[in-house]
Amino acid sequence: MNTVSIEDHNALVQAAYQARGYHAEEARDAAEMCAAATWHGNNTHNALKALHLDDLFGSKTGGCTPGAEIEVIQNRFSAAETWNAHKKLGQSVAIRAFNRAIELADQHGVGIVSVDNCFHYLWGGGYVIDAAKRGYIAYTNCTSSLAEVVPFGGKSPTLGTNPHSWGLPTQDAIGFPICVDWATSTCAMGRVQQLKREGKQLPPMAAVDKNGNPTQEPGEVAALLPFGAHKGYGLSLINELIGAFIGGSLPSHRGRALPDQSEKNSTSFFFQIIHPEAISAGHFAMGRNQTKNLKAVIENILGPGNENAILPGQLEAQAANRSKQAGGLIFSDAELSELNNLASQLGMQPLNTGSLLSQ
DSSP states (O other): OOEOOOHHHHHHHHHHHHHHTTOOOHHHHHHHHHHHHHTTTTTSSSHHHHHHHHHHHSSTSSOOOOOOOOOEEEOOOOEEEEEEEEEEHHHHHHHHHHHHHHHHHHHSSEEEEEEEOOOOOHHHHHHHHHHHHHOOOOEEEOOOOOOOOOOOSEEEEEEOOOOEEEOOHHHHHHHHHHEEEOBBSSOOOOHHHHHHHTTTOOTTSSSSSSSSBBBBOGGGSEEEETTTTHHHHHHHHHHHHHHHHHHHOOGGGGOOOOTTSSSOOOEEEEEEEEOOGGGGOOGGGGGOHHHHHHHHHHHHOOOOOOOTTTTTTTTHHHHHHHHHHHHHHEEEEEHHEEEEEEEHHHHHOOTTTSSSSEE
């Protein structure tokens, strides 16, 4: 394993985005969110994944528009806003949407921002962890760039991987924010790409090949399966329906060049922030306050017999501690090789000259 400084990583990623025509601010947002994913051990949504998505569906294909301006659509609701992103880079949109939702929650107790005409924002967990660290309950879901998941009982992929992400401000109670963050497929397509890179196999019943047969070989994957059979399917369906309420595209049209421009091919975002005070009944047992009550509930869940159970977000917190101890972002040899190939293409020095430490 190898450790790269955040500064060197971000300089490379920002240069890569700017070479694709993105404005400096957008490129900086993208680099910072890629760094956040890697810092927390989420290498399925790191810079390699982000730039790969841009190559497939973004600035090169018209799926994302560098420098696009966000349009706020007027409505009659003071705690909820709807935006048209005009296919602006997803990370920039998501950062701004959550900041705005926090402003709304500070005023109304809850803030919602729904966004139409989007491009994928990558790792939802990064945004909700950041909001939770700032003291808020945060939630986001989105529709994915491509329909690559088979609905329960079906054979053809007509759903996205459609992630859900929750962040809860539990750091004062247990030392880190709880983060429930998952794709509604058995694994994310980024995991398939990572396992292929590392020469490893998928778990059973995670994916199917072009003939609809289960496969564990990353190179044979044609579509993914929902986790938990009908349960994961239902959660994925929520994203599609929320997207439909916002104005989202038909799933099988997303991420594709369409001859009929009357249909959309973009994704939809939904962001919600809840101020903890807004949901407090104020009547906690044994004289506890809200934070102490959170701690007591968690300790009860992890009581006798459950000492080895882990909490959602615990692995991310442990990975962040490893990154902090290492003094930078941790990459495998295969990942480092791809990053250095990118540096070479951009005419930049490889990351392992002076900036790389043995891990």
